[in-house]
Amino acid sequence: MGNxxxxxxxxxxxxxxxxxxxxxxxxxxxxxxxxxxxxxxGKICGRGRMLEARTNSDQRITHPxxxxxxxxxxxxxxxxxxxxxEKLSEIKKAYGPTAVxxxxxxxxSGLLVNLDKRxxxxxxxxxxxxxxxxxxxxxxxxxxxxxxxxxxxxxxxxNSKHIVIWGRNVARTNMHLYEYLQKAxxxxxxxxxxxPIYNATxxxxxxxxxxxxGMDSFLALGIMKEILRLQLEDRLFIKNYSxxxxxxxxxxxxxxxxxxxxxxxxxxxxxxxxxxxxxxxPTMTYLxxxxxxxxxxxxxxRTIDALIAMSGNVxxxxxxxNYGNLQVGQSFNIESLTMPHRRQExxxxxxxxxxxxVLKANEPPIKMIVVTCGNxxxxxxxxNLVKQxxxxxxxxxxxxxxxxxxxxxxxxILPVKTSFEVEDIYYASMYHGYxxxxxxxxxxxxxxxxxLWIWTELSKRLGFGEVFxxxxxxxxxxxxxxxxxxxxxxxxxxxEHHLLLPVKxxxxxxxxxxxxxxxxxxxxxRLDQEGKISLSYPRESSVNNPVLVEKYPYTLLSLHPMRSxxxxxxxxIAGLQQNRVEVSEDVALEKNLSENDRVRVYNDRGQVxxxxxxxxxxxxKTINIDEGNWSxxxxxxxxxxxxxxxxxxxxxxxxxxLVNIExxx
Numbered sequence: 122m123g124n125x126x127x128x129x130x131x132x133x134x135x136x137x138x139x140x141x142x143x144x145x146x147x148x149x150x151x152x153x154x155x156x157x158x159x160x161x162x163g164k165i166c167g168r169g170r171m172l173e174a175r176t177n178s179d180q181r182i183t184h185p186x187x188x189x190x191x192x193x194x195x196x197x198x199x200x201x202x203x204x205x206x207e208k209l210s211e212i213k214k215a216y217g218p219t220a221v222x223x224x225x226x227x228x229x230s231g232l233l234v235n236l237d238k239r240x241x242x243x244x245x246x247x248x249x250x251x252x253x254x255x256x257x258x259x260x261x262x263x264x265x266x267x268x269x270x271x272x273x274x275x276x277x278x279x280n281s282k283h284i285v286i287w288g289r290n291v292a293r294t295n296m297h298l299y300e301y302l303q304k305a306x307x308x309x310x311x312x313x314x315x316x317p318i319y320n321a322t323x324x325x326x327x328x329x330x331x332x333x334x335g336m337d338s339f340l341a342l343g344i345m346k347e348i349l350r351l352q353l354e355d356r357l358f359i360k361n362y363s364x365x366x367x368x369x370x371x372x373x374x375x376x377x378x379x380x381x382x383x384x385x386x387x388x389x390x391x392x393x394x395x396x397x398x399x400x401x402x403p404t405m406t407y408l409x410x411x412x413x414x415x416x417x418x419x420x421x422x423r424t425i426d427a428l429i430a431m432s433g434n435v436x437x438x439x440x441x442x443n444y445g446n447l448q449v450g451q452s453f454n455i456e457s458l459t460m461p462h463r464r465q466e467x468x469x470x471x472x473x474x475x476x477x478x479v480l481k482a483n484e485p486p487i488k489m490i491v492v493t494c495g496n497x498x499x500x501x502x503x504x505n506l507v508k509q510x511x512x513x514x515x516x517x518x519x520x521x522x523x524x525x526x527x528x529x530x531x532x533x534i535l536p537v538k539t540s541f542e543v544e545d546i547y548y549a550s551m552y553h554g555y556x557x558x559x560x561x562x563x564x565x566x567x568x569x570x571x572x573l574w575i576w577t578e579l580s581k582r583l584g585f586g587e588v589f590x591x592x593x594x595x596x597x598x599x600x601x602x603x604x605x606x607x608x609x610x611x612x613x614x615x616x617e618h619h620l621l622l623p624v625k626x627x628x629x630x631x632x633x634x635x636x637x638x639x640x641x642x643x644x645x646x647r648l649d650q651e652g653k654i655s656l657s658y659p660r661e662s663s664v665n666n667p668v669l670v671e672k673y674p675y676t677l678l679s680l681h682p683m684r685s686x687x688x689x690x691x692x693x694i695a696g697l698q699q700n701r702v703e704v705s706e707d708v709a710l711e712k713n714l715s716e717n718d719r720v721r722v723y724n725d726r727g728q729v730x731x732x733x734x735x736x737x738x739x740x741x742k743t744i745n746i747d748e749g750n751w752s753x754x755x756x757x758x759x760x761x762x763x764x765x766x767x768x769x770x771x772x773x774x775x776x777x778x779l780v781n782i783e784x785x786x
Contacts, residue, residue, distance in 0.1 A: 123150055127618045129547045129557030130169045131540035132686040133227040135295040137549040138165045139557055139619055142541065147563055149173045149541055158619055160275060160553045161297050167684040174693045176539045176563070181522055183567025186534040193534070198568060198578075201533055206582035208489060208516055209244065216485035218245030219468040222514075224475060225250060226495030228689060231545035232600045233573060233593065237493045238459040240576040243585045246464035248487065251771065252472045254500060256551075258772025259413040260445050262422035265645035265652065265769075266430070268635020270445035271628035273405065275553050278305045280439030281405040283398045285313045287425065288337065289409030292321035294681055295552060298407065313398065315340070316409075317678070318745065319738030328394070331740045333386040334676045334776060335415040335659035338424040342656075343381040343392035344399060345428050346373045351393075353400025355433025358641075362436075362632040365644025368653045369427055376656060384658075386740070399432035403439030411678065414776040416660035419769035423645075423654050430641050436629035450550040452622040454603045458596065460588065473502060473764050473773045476510035489516040493572065498526035499688040499749060502762035502775055505727055520572060523692060526752050536569040543571045544593050546600070546614070554624040558614045660765060661779040673724050673779035675708060679748040679758040688749035688757075698754040700731030700746055704782065705739040712782055721785035722746065724778070727760035730785055744780060 123145035130138040139158030143151040152173045156163035185201035186193040212220045223241050241247045253260070263270035278284065278301050291299045303325060306312050314326040315337070323329040332340050348354050349370070359366045382389045398404055406429055413422050426442045434440035470478035475497070479487045490511060501507045511517055511530045519531040528534050540547075542565040548556040573596070577589040591599070598611050607623045614620050629641075636642045645652035658664040661673075681687070684694055691697045702720050704712075714720065718733040722744065729746060736745070746758040762775045 126560070126562060127155055128541065128562060129559040129619075130165065130172070131229045131231055131545070131547050131559070132168055133230050134168070134549060134686065135552040136161055136297050137230065137547060137553065137555065137557060138169055140165065140169065142562055144562060149176050149563055155618070158555075158557075160555060164296065164300070166296055168686045168690065171684065171690045171693060172540065175522070175690065176541050178693060180524075180692060181566060181569070182524065182528070182534055182536040183569055184536060185568070188532050198570070201535060202575075202578050202582060205518055205533060206579050209579070210583060212488045213245060216488060217466055219248045219466050220485040220488040221247040222470070222475070222479060222487045222490045223247045223249050224490055224492045224495060224497055226497070226500065227255075228494040228496075228687070229540065230547050230549055231540065232453060232548070233458070233545050233596055234494060235455055235458045236573055236576055236596065239588065240580060242460050242464045243580065243588050244583065246466040248468040248470060248482075250472045250475055251469045252766065253771065254472050254502070254773045254775065256410045256413070256445060256772070257472070258418040258767035258769050259408065259410065259422040260447070261769045261771040262413070262419040263426060263442070263444055265647055266423055266426045266636075266642055267629065270447050271625065272443040272446035272552070273441040273628065274624070274626035275301055277438055277441075277626055278302070278310075278405055279308060281305060281310050281403055282439065283311045283313070283402065283404040285315065285398070285404060285406045286322055286326070287315045287406055287408050288412040289407050290316065290320040290322055290680070291407070293683060298552065311398065313395070317740035317743055318736060330387060330391055331738070333384070333740055334678060334743060335412070335417065335662065336385045337412045338417065338421040338657065339381045339385040340387050340392075341424040341428045342373060342376070343378055343385065343387070343389070344395045345369070345431060346378055346381065347392045347396035348400050348432055349373065351396055351400060353396060354431050358433050358435065359431060363430060363641040363643055364638050364646075365642055365653070366431065368644045369431065372654060372656070399428060399434065402432065402434045403437050404432070404434050405440055406434070406442055408442065408444040411680070411776055413767065414773055416765065416768055416774050416777050417657035418767040418772050418774065420654055420657045427643055427654055430643070435641060436627065436632050438627050441628065445551055446554070446624070447550050448624045448628070449548055449554050449622055452604060452624065453600045455600070457599045457602060471766055471770065473766050475501060476503065476507040477764060479510040480513060487514055489518065490514050492517070492519040492527055492531075496525045496527045496688045498530065499751060499757040499759065501764070502759050502773060503726055503764040504757050504759045506764065520575065522569070525688065526757075535575055536567065537575070538565040538569050538571045542569070544597070546597060548622070554622045555619045556614070556622055557619045657768065659777045660763070660774060661777050669779055673781045675742050675744050675780050675782060676776075677722065677758070677761060677778040677780045678743065678745040678776055679762065680745050682747040682749055685749055688751060691749060691751050691754060697750070700729055700750055700755040700758075701734050702731040702782070703734045703736050703745040705736055705741055705743045707741045708744060708782065709733070709735045712784070714782075714784070719785050720782050722761065722780050722782050724761055724780045726763070729756050729758060729760055731755060744782065
């Protein structure tokens with residue numbers, strides 16, 4: 122039977138599930154859901170179950186590797202750490218600490234993942250990434266509007282009269298919200314799904330609305346225009362708790378419903394129907410992470426926020442603009458873990474343009490790249506440029522478990538433990554407010570070590586070992602220190618396995634916002650930028666680039682794969698190891714494509730080869746290739762995507778991508 126122990130999912134995901142893990146003979150045998158977790162209640166997805174295979178696979182890297190004459194050779198930890206520390210010391214002395222670039226992503230949501238920043242801050246402060254490939258422009262947009270990005274508690278959905286899922290395939294990416302949707306609908310709430318692709322969530326909806334990719338803001342403006350015509354706006358909220366609504370009224374007066382319908386490719390009567398839904402709330406809106414991945418992405422989220430605010434659905438039970446929930450992560454004492462005051466110098470590259478910045482950096486040049494919790498050679502846009510940048514740097518160090526595309530271009534690979542081999546606390550700043558405890562359950566194979574051990578050993582060699590002279594448990598207690606006043610401690614968390622953090626169930630209920638004005642800001646004042654929402658379009662669109670549309674007439678999306686968290690599981694699942702090119706029916710007809718045809722999808726940045734799958738209901742001229750694939754299995758969709766940033770500078774424009782397609786022999 123084995124021994125069943127409670128654990129938690131480390132993946133950067135909406136749901137942050139509780140696990141029951143079966144251990145036999147010192148090995149992970151099964152990963153199942155913890156039925157006692159208050160939110161996830163025993164149900165987990167295939168990505169979580171795959172963590173058993175990720176831990177046990179014989180493909181794992183188990184010894185430090187050094188590349189010599191293009192080939193990797195095993196070396197001792199002492200040699201690897203001595204050589205890396207020596208290079209770090211020499212680089213700092215000759216060029217300063219910012220000649221080291223730390224490329225970090227969010228493959229793991231553990232609290233102690235932050236300790237890499239502790240190391241680099243005490244080293245002197247390196248070049249770091251800012252922004253996000255995933256949700257960055259939307260988070261920044263909500264900070265302009267509300268002062269922060271907060272979401273309602275999951276159970277507040279049962280106070281909603283109407284629910285709108287806007288650009289989020291809940292069934293694929295947020296499965297426990299899917300269950301709540303079913304219950305809320307059974308209790309009488311209406312459900313509307315807005316998405317370019319008819320998905321599993323749309324199947325249970327009362328209404329499905331197909332919108333042109335990248336044009337969601339025009340749909341929101343059309344709804345707002347109808348709300349004003351029908352006099353359904355919340356004038357009390359607008360007058361007492363907001364600033365800048367007159368700018369919104371001016372914007373709405375500048376464009377007709379017919380024009381908005383043309384841009385969004387949505388019938389005018391849909392604007393009217395949705396105006397009545399938003400004006401007869403409470404209406405809860407769940408925003409996805411895809412529609413902000415365009416050059417106009419920040420403006421899109423701000424326009425939808427404005428719709429939700431002007432209709433009286435902010436700060437009320439059953440309402441909300443539910444995108445991120447940063448109050449979860451703000452519960453922890455991150456500064457005590459990262460020690461930002463020890464940073465002497467700093468430089469920042471955006472996540473999206475890190476490759477371009479590496480190639481042009483000269484004051485100082487980048488002499489070393491250290492990669493943690495990421496696989497930039499599949500995940501960062503414009504893959505060909507990323508590979509060029511990484512291959513141009515003298516020393517690349519990658520902390521990894523497998524020979525990913527990024528690890529393959531490294532000079533040193535340092536094998537790290539999986540989540541089941543270390544103790545940590547896991548949480549997600551996207552959906553619910555529970556944190557989950559996970560102990561170290563099994564021993565790591567070979568010589569794999571924890572990230573913390575690596576930072577500790579390197580810090581000793583570089584002369585600041587005392588800042589890592591703490592146990593893992595002491596670091597966890599450090600991160601939880603601010604929660605003691607709420608009766609939350611590490612010992613209590615270990616005993617109960619999951620605890621609710623002190624987050625507000627209904628954000629902004631007091632109508633006090635974190636903006637400079639203390640009010641909701643239809644026109645933002647927090648930055649020296651144009652703070653008004655506007656009419657803005659994708660970078661690669663018929664409005665901004667009609668010549669490009671003639672050459673590349675189809676919009677390419679890159680959705681999350683069903684069974685892999687980004688690129689993490691492709692090498693473990695044979696069914697994922699080719700590119701599935703999903704096309705709308707009109708594309709198949711125009712290009713004479715049939716199911717399973719081999720095709721080439723291409724633009725000026727690159728090409729991807731795959732096999733056709735025809736989507737039965739999708740917006741015209743739409744293609745999807747799931748993100749995360751490895752080069753050995755056909756190549757990442759990011760061979761096609763642009764590395765330009767979104768309008769507010771902190772998000773990617775991965776979906777702002779036009780392509781063409783042809784049969785390929």
